[in-house]
Amino acid sequence: MKKIVAFFLAVMMTASVTACGSSSTTSSTAPAASTAESKAESQAASTAAKSDFKIAMVTDTGGVNDQSFNQSSWEGLQKLSKDLGVTVKYTESKQPSDYTTNLDKAADDGNNLIWGIGFAMADAVTNAAKQNPDISYAIVDNSYGDKTPSNVTGVMFRAQEPSFLVGYIAAKTTKTGKVGFVGGQTSDIISQFEYGYKAGVAYAAKEMKKNITVDAQYAESFNDAAKGKAIASKMFNNGCDIVFHAAGGVGVGVIAAAKEANKFAIGVDRDQAYLAPKNVLTSALKLVNKAVELVSKEAVDGKQIGGKTYNYGLAENAVGIPEEHTLMGDDTYNAAIALESKIKDKTITPPANKDEYNKFVAGLK
Template sequence: MKKIVALFLAVMMTASVTACSSNAPAASSAAPAAASSAAESKAESAAASDFKIGMVTDTGGVNDQSFNQSAWEGLQKLSKDTGVTVKYSESKQESDYATNLDKAADDGNNLIWGIGFAMADAILNSAKQNPDINYAIVDNAYEKTPANVTGVMFRAQEPSFLVGYIAAKTTKTNKVGFVGGMTSAIIDQFEYGYRAGVAYAAKELGKTITVDSQYAESFTDSAKGKAIATKMFSNGCDVVFHAAGGVGVGVIEAAKEAKKYAIGVDRDQAYLAPENVLTSALKLVNQAVELVSKDAMDGKEIGGQTYTYGLTEDAVGIPEEHKLMGDDTYNAAIALEAKIKDKTITPPANKAEFAEFEKGLK
């Protein structure tokens, strides 16, 4: 697969916002052009230094090895590139959401990010109380999005389909697993996209491959993730995919101890267990957070809409590294990318869609 890049600035689901271009005349000599460029750079730097962005994590925390960490890395990169001031607050429990959002508003932030669908109500309430501040949330789309709120969504079922296909092509026991964090429509995308990928490969291989599924009802309890995955491995699963934040760290630890395979999520998690993380379902939260924030800094109207990212925008996918699965399986998965992009295959995002997809395979 080609390297996933972050050049999907034009990606918008409900609205597309175009950048204003300068029509300044060309410089008459190299020296004035350089001076002009230096002046513009200084002005941009000064503008960035006046802009403040705050981020509030969900209960997974900023070092969850998953989407909170990825979001913060996106803001750190933006700060390095532009000089914008960025800060974060960690939520240890759901009751911290409102408190942390209030603090972020009191700190004078121009844009406040909430990371995770669990913060949806808290973001909505804070945005209502502070209409002059822009808010953005990862993994949530509102039925009616306020003018100062931006939703950011991913078609997570697409990379999940790919890793499900890889799991089915890799398993020796014809039994694979899925560990979810908290039951929700967002995690449904991962589970049913994965199940569909397994089913697609099973038909291709002429096999019956089963999927064991269990939820931790947590994004932080890595010990519970380890216990769930350990039991799955003991019961015959040899590949387990997690979409569970910090819980997934435990899943990967279990795979390492059992000498089986785990599939990571959001980031390339191979660094956690290089010989046991088969691949990862990438969701480039860092890129989305960086790009939407840059739009806000540039004065674009980002509110009142939802940005949606997927394979078509090179915003999700799988890592290029594929030593554990081999070239044949990797190349077959990459071939499926093209079919998803041209809509020959549409991975399901929920149970009902999966039932229809499965019916179409028969």
């Protein structure tokens, strides 16, 4: 996607620094000096305040090196720290029972903003927020709707949109007419990936007047790479030549299976081609790093971020596909980019769940 890094929306405005007013004087040089000193003092005070701001991140069970959204989230905080000088830290959760303990520790450490990464932490985050009303909390991949606490921020992505694009690419690329999908834990969030992908496959199949099937299976884990490899290997053995994963660390195993079978995998969240340059066809990008960075910056700048949900998709240049497209070729890539425009202008609305998918497919007939 040609403008994927030229990010986001008017909603994510950068903060401005307002200079203090200068007093009147008859000297021609005094006002300039006073204004310059005021600006310097204001900037110094702002820098000092930001350096005192502390942000903690608690991962889900995928861990910070999941090659997916936990890692991407941490990269966003690292960039924020580099740019603004804020203190950032992460704690890994090895199992769901760690969520509450890790969130409590982050609160005890005096953090101003605490991130929970992943929808699985939804209950733990709201409980922590109730116990610590003076601390701001934010969560990736979860929305509490009109029940969002005043000190909690949700960050959501329309993951069905990039998934539709990679499904279209998979259908245009497959030689066997059979492709696969491996999900992490069964949830509404992962359904966005599954049904967006299936719809993209169906759309391309209709366009090409071909019958292309999708084999879908869930690992019920985000960190069991061995299970991901086993599931994908079976799919490849059963005739799939492309498998898309939305499974965090499980997806590392899917990509390993593709490399071993000399077939294609499709990555998720970040451009995962570096894991297997000859076998990762493309990736469904979800720029969690930018969302975490920009929402955190609003908090650092003193803006009110709580009590609402930020929702990002193609229209905000927050999701998409990588520009690199050697393995698929120019024709398929350009066709996918053309579809991107149709999604942005709502000519096409990718489905996010089974019911929406069934209606979408019915509309293709």
